[in-house]
Amino acid sequence: MKKDDDFMPKILTFLCNWCSYAGADLAGTSRLKYPTSIIPIRVMCSSRVDPLFILKGYLNGADGVLLTGCHPGDCHYQSGNYHTRRRFAVLKKIFENLGLEHERLRLSWISASEGQKYAKITTEFTQKIKELGKNSTGTEIFL
């Protein structure tokens, strides 16, 4: 546990182009600080994020997966994020029931003006992941 300070998690972060990516950019232009653990993957809509990507990222050794999108009702494509939310809930439930660390998966709505929220969420999540430690899937042979 002593090594925790050195541990920089890898957190795969899916961002929708219209709200969350803009929000994340705003955090940057506002020079807000958050951990470099966050690795952004831009998609046009959060609904493009197939739960299998989250699974894949997790099995590939991502220490956490953060899925972000427009707030419910704000979807640039009308209702994509409502579908995202259901898909995510199902995956998370599966993780919970398999005893997998579902805390490594997180969904957050980030609007284009919420640079602050983005920085806060990513900092919190990174802290949480640090507490959980490294994801063992990164070195597992028999996946």
Place this chain on the structure above:
Amino acid sequence: MNNSSDSSEDKGVVIQVKNTQKETVNDFLKKAMEQGVFDAVLISMKVPAGDSFAYVLLTDKELLKDTFPLPPIMSVQGAKAISSITRRGKGNKKIAAIMRPCEIRATVELTKLGQIDLDNIVLISMDCFGVMPTPSFIKDPEKSLKKFEDAIRIEDDTVMRPVCRICDKSSMVAGDLHIGTRGVQKDAFFIVSNTKKGKDILDKLGLISNKNIDTWLAKVKENAKEKQKKRKQAHKDLQSSIKNLDKFLDTFSHCINCHNCMRACPICCCRVCYFDSDKMKHPSDDYLRIAKSKGSIRFLPDTTIFHIGRMVHMSLSCVSCGSCEDACPMSIPVAQLFSMTADETQGLFDYIAGKSLEEPLPLTTFIKEELSEVEDVHD
């Protein structure tokens, strides 16, 4: 790769066994990796739960100590593993694959079918004493493993799968290198090179192929002869048990169309099996019409066409590895039936699946003067 019996030298390398044979094989591989002859090894390993074995591709030499070159079961046919690695093309790593002869032979067949790229692969086979049926093994893995090891020690094949008991190619040299253990003293085994690739490797490792391998050859020949006899008898028995259609159908009547046999078969490499494709999906009225003509049909009525059809598709390349039977949840003797059929169909062309890379697949070629016996004779 050359035809094994014609061109393999009658000399081999003798390796002295330290501790166990398994460890010695591992040492050999480790050394080869250290010298950069191989970058990676594809080999069996116990799964973490200890209740089965799986192929593992490893680059970490330290892991070699946990490997299990010829495990008691064939959970995945090795050719499938090689195909998984090279189907998309060869990589940059030189890989040694340690497998049973039937797995190597399936590898050769899959190479001909474009599913494997052997460029960076070295195939190493070992004398095989058979494997246990997977379903029976996993009932009590620990006990089964002991049983298996005992059986090998006393060369008793009764615990092995039926197809293994009648396998006459269990020492067939088909890869680049072959490790011969049959009839060799306990403290040594042979390594025989079968190809230039194999010879080069031995050279690189400074191993000189100069030892006489007559004892091994004699033992192999004797074993093959004995098995051939048993094989003929088994096929004869089997044939009589299915000599008419009803009997044949009875044999497959357990079949629940799960197609596990096809999925486990190394040769069945189609992305979507013909028998799972839209071509086999008919309108309901067609099914009803057939039912009306017979009064009753089994549903789905595809069982027979699936099995016979599959034979048509793959029997010329069947290596009698037995994977299909292992995977059958209904314990149908699929492997025995398929391997019998394969002997017959391959016999038509004097073809032995997986024996040689150079020999083309029989259905991709023809000889003008052949098979006149199957033609109608016009009076």
Place this chain on the structure above:
Amino acid sequence: MTKVLTINQSVEMGIREFLKFLLDKSKVKGVFTLKKLNKGGDVAYSLITRSDELKDTVPFFPLMPINAGKLLSRFTMNGATSEPVAVVLKPCELRAFIELVKLEQGFLENIMFISATCGGVYPLNMVHDGTIDKNLSQYWTAIKKEEIPPNLRPACKACTEFIPYNTDMTINLVGNKTLDSQCEIFIESKKGEELAKDKDIKKKYSEKESKKKNLDNFRGKREAEKKKIFDEITPKLTGMDGLINIFGKCIGCHGCSKVCPICYCKLCEFESSDSEYGPSHYESELRRRGAVRVPPNTLYYHLGRLSHIAISCVGCGSCEDVCPVDIPLSIIFKKIGESVQHMFEYIPGKSITEKIPLTTFKEKELTEIEK
């Protein structure tokens, strides 16, 4: 109060009699039910059009060679049947079919469902090891007494959805003490009523009003058994290590998806080229892990399949029946399935009009999921 048709014969004979009546009166043109294939005791679903072929039928034989919902989907995949067909099937099979119809994989038109309160079925391996016949009398004794017969498949022992939905007729099996002398057919729909109505029927059959048997007691036993079975598996579901222990022996035959009624894809995503590793992929994995299982993606397949089908899993247990290496798939899928279905208060196959949760949404829901 449900209308009941009573035939004064054993259930097995009575239902055959009724099916015969349907065929002879041309009320249906085909009957789809389990039939003995040979003396060896093999049982398979058959499509029967001539009533004399009914003699070998065993409609409520405690075996599920393959989920009939999947077969019906194959039967009607290319359009509804133009002629009526009566189908005898188990509740989970019917639910699977309803789910498949919602997914455009079949049609309900012209199909008449006869189902039963289901006591569960035996594992398939009892067929080839020849023990199923020996178990039969014990099976029916237990069923009559509203007990769970021993040696059933775990999926059946833990099944609490044993009363069929969307059926036209239901036979009371569980807790029915008069199984050997009386066949009671509960009429549950207009369609069922139409079929049972006939001049001849009055002579042969009596009609009475009867209340469907209350099976709470039996449900309680099943709930208890389910809890026991889930409790057994739960300590094994301890994350990655636990999953590798469970799924490590998977040989990748994908038989579980092949027989799963809900896995209806032409080409499974996990068998597509998208799921293959290229050489560079292997190499990068090796750099990190030092070794990698081949073929890879064992867990990805099972977890991915869970994410695809859990929402519609009817818990029929077919997957486990065909698993050559005895992975406790049916219980894992059932447990996970029920947990995700519960989120949306969804019971797959219960209603034909209710949308599958992943094809719809509510604006106000699951708000707790976002943080």
Place this chain on the structure above:
Amino acid sequence: MNNKNSNSDILVIGAGIAGIEASLMLSKSDRKVHLIEKNSYTGGMSIKFEEVFSNMECSTCMISPKQQDLLQDKNINLIMLATVEDVKGSPGDFKVKIHKKPRYVDMDNCIGCTACFDPCPVSIKNEFEEGLSTRKAIYIPCAGALPNVPCIDTNNCLRFQGKDCQACQDACMFNAIDFNQKDEKIELNVEAIIVATGYKLFDPNNTPHYGYKKINDVYTALEFERLYASNGPTQGKIQLKNGKTPKSGAIIHCIGRDKQGYCSSVCCMYSLKFNHYLKSKIPEIQIFELYTDLCIPGKSHQKFYEKIKQTGTTLIRATDIKITQQGQKIAITHTDEKGKKRNIIVDMVILSPAIVPNTDASQLANILGITCDDLGFYKEENQNISSVVTPKPGVFIAGCSQGPKNIQETVSQANAAVGKILSASQEGING
């Protein structure tokens, strides 16, 4: 510019939602657009809002894609810090004179790194943030404003006050700061003009009984919007001047309606939105809404009102409202529906003022040759024909410069103005 094609150019005045929408549509139909904006940023009033009623959509998320499109659009000549000085000519051949003030920051060279802000020694109240935060003399109004290029406020910049300061120039690595930029006169030749100059809010200083500016924690709607905005001065934290979280608040509708003599149509809705703002950040807050008539036209608006009602807000139909300081708190005396005098005590008051014509509306009307109605909004030619048409052929109006309206109606008008222009110039159509 004597090319015949230039006559198909369109001048759009005001880069708020209406102006942006109209410009993008015209560009799509291959028209060259000159978009004049008096500020240094685009988006107008709506970028000050965090969320918009009734679906509470994030305003930035909604508008920023449009702003991005605008900045990348090759057909649109965006002229910022500019005003129209003179318009001559007739439809199809307007000659327009534009006065463009210098930004002193080169749009092409600046990469938006904001390195120039820190060294600037000036600190003044940020008017975009309604004075709730400070800015430098070189500044962008708020984080995320587009274009993300600062401008120098010459009224406050030391250099322009005769001092020797070039701190910003020294900090800029991209040679983007150019003190030598000069005022520009631009002459344009256009076919038609769309006026979309927007509105301002009624100044509550004109209604002293509401206590604005005299009592702490009496806010205007715009101040409150910025207080709630996640890119605003408090990053969205709703707090009193003393830094504490309010436990109760009152929202007063119809500020200035009496004086102005019309209902501004959107104030009830945005007041209800404020209710949602407060409840979402401070769930336990007690809220009073004081209104006269509830004006919530539109198919989805009543539902929003009902939802707000369910959160436990006290809605009071009130008259004779007077706001006074009472210790640390604020007292609101009023007469309720039943004619009874009442008094409520709250921590915070938000005033919802009427929408009134922009400051320079009549001046611009003079230049354009159009007229204002008696309320000061631009007058349409004849309400029933079309509210975007002015008596002056070729000049169209869109958005709140014509009268108070919500965003939907504003966008409709922008679309309609474009429809009018494009329709009139279809081939083979006369007039």
Place this chain on the structure above:
Amino acid sequence: MDRKIGVYICECGPNIAEKIDIDKVIKAVSPLDDVSIATRYKLLCSEQGKKFLEEQIKKNGLTHLVVAACSPRDHQHTFMTICENAGINPFLFQLANIREQCAWITENKEEATNKAIRLTKAAIGRVRYHVPLEKKEIESNPDVLVIGGGIAGMEASLHLASPQRKIYLVEKTSQLGGVVTNLEKTFPDMQSCPKIIQDKIDQVTNNDNIKVYTNCEVTEILGFFGNFEGTVTQNNNEDKTTVGFNVGAVVLATGCALFDPTDDPNYGYGKFDNVITALEFEKMNLAGNIRLKNGKTPKSVAIIHCVGRDKKGYCSEICCMYSIKFVRYLQNKIPEIKISNFYTDLCLPEKSYQKFYEQSRGKKNDFIRIDSIKITNPGNKLTITHNDEQGNKKSHGVDMVILSPALEPSVDTKKLAEFTRISQDDEGFFAEEHEKLGPVTTSTEGVYIAGCAQGPKSIQNTLIQAEAVAGKILSSLIPGKKIEPEVKVAHISESFCIGCKTCLTVCSYGVITFDSTKKVCVANEVICRGCGNCVAACPSGAASLKHFTFNQLRQELKEAVL
């Protein structure tokens, strides 16, 4: 084909150079497969930078380009243009955002550098799987089908019709004009409606480019933006004749209906004489004959606002105003008449409305705020019982009651919504594409809505919407100009699709249709907006999204976490 990927890292002045060890990034990515050059440059978005990049692509024969610089929201467009200029497909490019989401978020150079390496590697991993995408051009038909011959439909038609653009105007009834033909005057400026509407009808009927179909209904609409096929059926006689035509856009201007007060027993409508609806009163007024059932002139009238508002759940926006207009009608025609208005809230949402209201007040006109109301008929008179503001029960006797009912969707709404694959909102009106930014567009591109079919509104606002529709069509469907659809769109593989329609149910834009002969779903790439929802929904992997394919994203995320 051998890939030659060029990786260019922008220093962005000190913005990236000082925060990230660029040389370390170069060192880390240089040995990657296919990377033929990796280098740095001071400012790639500058004119020299752009020139430099273009030359580099040409000089090094690059096939793919990766730029590590700022946010794609800033300069993706810039660099794609450079690719195009240099002769490589702009989609063979990927931008790694190492400024906004890397350099600017930390003070730790080492961490920033590590992250930059990941992001650049991810971009390289992804770009390898990029495929060239070509802009497509689709022929389109500029003609327009306008459904509804009321004022909205006519206004839109008049603005759209030209020799290059034919308009097919379909009206269900036997004459044009719609509801406005029943009105005498408009509010608030009391212009003559017959004149307004007759002018429009004349213009429409005299316009060679507008073909009017009265007594006709649309019975089918197929196709998509630029290429719709509509079928219209004539209801004239027994044997229905159908006409089909091709159009590029469809305008729904079908108006609305009035709430039927029979549904609410409190109003006594249909039960008592002299309780009439607003529309009945308009007709009576237009005929110049405001009379009671017994032929007498009413001496007192009650106008009841908000009839049906509770049931409908929305304010219909115009009822207060037209009720006040009735006050004017009555004052004009029967000067001595006593008028009582019963309202809940006065809704006067336009700059001139309040004045109109104030000027309509008078001694003989009461405006009474109520919270409940009941109409009975004990003797000869109608009695109105209501609670006043103080909660006291009050009664009034009047000769005549005019009910001002809410506006509700017309009966055809559902059918037409299905034809055009657009949705209806909770109230049953046509749902606009976006509540704020898309009031006249819909989720189906090329289908537009105008007037009260979209929601209650005044004549003035109806005309604005009709003109707005014209603006939308005129700016996007230009005669002779091809449509350039989005290129990053969904595609469904016919061979893998199992036809489960899951993708279809999640698509908001009606992009996906079901081919019932092949039993597969088909995505119309012309109207797809490229969100990718269908792709994530498809269990078979049959659906894919161009430029965001499974493999592209998988490579990106794999490299990102490796």
